[in-house]
Amino acid sequence: MRRLVSADALRVLVPAMSLAVLLGAVFYLQPRTMSYTGLNLLFNLAVPIALATLAQMLIMAVNDLDLSMGAFVSFAACVTATFLQSAPLLGLLILAAAVAVYAGLGVIIHLRNLPAIVVTLGMSFVWSGLAVLILPSPGGAAPEWIRAIMTVRPPFAPMAIVASVLIAVIAHLIVMRSSLGVVLRGVGGNRRSVERAGWSVVRVRAMTYALAAVFAILAGISLVGLTTAADANIAMRYTLLSIAGVILGGGEFVGGRVSPIGAVIGALTLTLAASFLSFLRISPDWQIGAQGAILILVLAIRLVLNRRENKEKRA
Amino acid sequence: MTALSRMPWIWSFLAAGIVWVITLMFTGGASIVGLTQATLTFAAFSVIVGTGQMFVITLGPGNIDLSIPATMTLAGTVALKLMGGDSGLIVPGFLVAIAIGLGVGVANYALIKLLRIPPIIATLAMSFIIQSAAIWSNRGLRIRPPEILGDFAIGSVLGVPNVAILALVVTVLAYVALEKSLYGRWILAIGQNIRAARMAGIPVDGVRCGTYVLCAVLASLGGYFLASFSGxxxxxxxxxxxxxxxxxxxxxxxxxAGGDSNVPGIWGASLFMFLVVSMLNTYGFDAGFRMIMTGLIIIGVIVTAGGRTVRF
Structure with missing residues (x-):
């Protein structure tokens, strides 16, 4: 029993079980969701949340925290619904510049030894401001191609699930299997030893931030693909959702201990929690509160399971 | 220069002063009293809740209270509902607001301690629940505060807004608690090295719990007066x-990173933050541009004033 699951596997196993239990509860409450269309509706908004959660996870892997995630995804969504739709080249340029800004933030935070929380807090104003300038009132239109991708109906499983699995696998390959992934988790774990091993920490941090920006932009693009329009506040709740998703998925704030697969599962769990509550017919007043309660419950379960695992290890 | 580096709060005051002057230059000094009073009033609320947040952040990396806004809302809503505009119920209303703060603080720390949830997630989850409670208790109607309380919240003594005086009292108490009391030494020690603090026999859990309670109580105090101020x-x-x-x-x-807090700086920063907004308003920039400027100014201040060396 002891050797059956490694610590890394457990990190993913517990979130996966929470998701399975929640899904089971939803199926029990509303059997009609146990279908292609039902699942599609349940996980409809999961893809952008999963991408934003992965972006947050990358930042958390180097011991930072991005409080501008929601504002940045909203900004990316606004660019997608305007420039990327009407002038694709200009749109791509703007998004590329945004990635460069993120890389620059990584450099400034590293060189000046600044708290990432505060810098990203300031940046959240900047991104929101830019988003308001681009789209003063809700509107815009989704580019045809992204609309087509997001509404494609693959056989067997709905798009949201296929895409989530695909995203999880790609992120897993980048973060857990590539050399950049190893070094960036190393920076979170022990920055000095990575430095002494001859790596440039500032470069790794810049690349991590740039990579996070790419994931966040994809979140914005996919969100517009689903909603077909954007507004400057479209993704503001993603800041807190993405942090919660990473934690639910077994990630930790320090030490470079993150799990891309877990993060995607965490994002799916959060998406499902909202549907679950509406099936429970909880009064709308308490919907948000119940979401908080679910978060607490899942973390409590994780604590119990982790404790049991630790006991078995010791035995 | 060494004397300056021991006073990191000086930068925030300096920045606030510069923005104040720039704004007045634009208006030609016409609104000097109005601007200063408005700044003091709105900064006061930031000071009250910011002081609580400061105590929590001092506890060390990862300690942060995201439930402040929800606590403010719940305390303000329930207190005003209880008072129902009756001046005789000002004290009970106040006590209920404080009791809400106590409850939220204890609940926050219970989650952090018992479930070993990182504070950022614990207070976030808690804030969802508190916000729901506020929505449930609010139920539409906007109840006006009792007249005496409302007058107090918008009134001033010798030109100094009452809420600013209140915030000043909070600041002085916080300064004494932090710099002159055992409790203050304890939170600084915990923030610098929690393990060493525990080994030195400091009641770590009690101090941390007390700090989260203090933060929530200050948030509910802020909510009580903010609700009274805004009618x-x-x-x-x-x-x-x-x-x-x-x-x-x-x-x-x-x-x-914790273990190093600064009480006067909160005043400087609060004045600065409000002045930036009003300066950009005075210059007539539109909303988007105003936000971009606010963000860039925050980052600019951090880049110039921050960047201190990290202790290893």
């Missing part, structure tokens, strides 16, 4: 204080 509680009244409470603490020179 009624609204469900989104605390929203802007989430980022504000963190921003004023850090711009004020408190270390995000």
């Amino acid at each position: 009624g509680a609204a469900l989104n009244m605390g929203a802007e204080y989430l980022l504000m409470s963190i921003a004023v603490v850090v711009i004020g020179g408190t270390s995000v």
Whole structure:
């Protein structure tokens, strides 16, 4: 029993079980969701949340925290619904510049030894401001191609699930299997030893931030693909959702201990929690509160399971 | 220069002063009294909740209270509902607001301690529940505060707004607690090295719990007076204080890594934050541009004033 699951596997196993239990509860409450269309509706908004959660996870892997995630995804969504739709080249340029800004933030935070929380807090104003300038009132239109991708109906499983699995696998390959992934988790774990091993920490941090920006932009693009329009506040709740998703998925704030697969599962769990509550017919007043309660419950379960695992290890 | 580096709060005051002068230059000094009073009033609320956040952040990396806005809203809503505009119930209303703060603080720390949830997630989950409670208790109607209380909240003594005086009292108490009391030494020690603090026999759990309670109580105090000041509680009244409470603490020179806090800096940073907004308003920029400028100014201040060396 002891050797059956490694610590890394457990990190993913517990979130996966929470998701399975929640899904089971939803199926029990509303059997009609146990279908292609039902699942599609349940996980409809999961893809952008999963991408934003992965972006947050990358930042958390180097011991930072991005409080501008929601504002940045909203900004990316606004660019997608305007420039990327009407002038694709200009749109791509703007998004590329945004990635460069993120890389620059990584450099400034590293060189000046600044708290990432505060810098990203300031940046959240900047991104929101830019988003308001681009789209003063809700509107815009989704580019045809992204609309087509997001509404494609693959056989067997709905798009949201296929895409989530695909995203999880790609992120897993980048973060857990590539050399950049190893070094960036190393920076979170022990920055000095990575430095002494001859790596440039500032470069790794810049690349991590740039990579996070790419994931966040994809979140914005996919969100517009689903909603077909954007507004400057479209993704503001993603800041807190993405942090919660990473934690639910077994990630930790320090030490470079993150799990891309877990993060995607965490994002799916959060998406499902909202549907679950509406099936429970909880009064709308308490919907948000119940979401908080679910978060607490899942973390409590994780604590119990982790404790049991630790006991078995010791035995 | 060494004397200056020992006073990181000086930068926030300097920045606030510069913005104040620039704004007055634009208006030709016409609104000097109005601008100063408005700044003091609005900064006061940031100071009250920011002080609580500062104590929590001082506890060390990862300690942060995201439930401040929800606590403010719930305290303001329930207190105003209980008072129902009756001046005789001002004291009970106040006590209920404080009791809400006590409850939220204890619940926050219970989650952190018993479930070993990182504070950021614990207070976030808690804030969802508190916000729901506020929505449930609010139920539409906007109840006006009792007249005496409302007059107090918008009134002033010798030109100094009452809420600013209140915030000053909070600041002085916080300064004494932090610099002159055993409790203050304890939180600084915990923030610098929790393990060493525990081995030195400091009641770590008690101090941390007390700090989260203190932060929630200050948030409910802020909510009580903010609701009275604005003539009624609204469900989104605390929203802007989430980022504000963190921003004023850090711009004020408190270390995000914990164990090093700065009480005067909160005043400088709060004045600065409000002045920036009113300066950009005076110059007539539109909303988007104003936000971009606010963000860039925050980052600019951090880049110039921050960047201290990290202890290893």
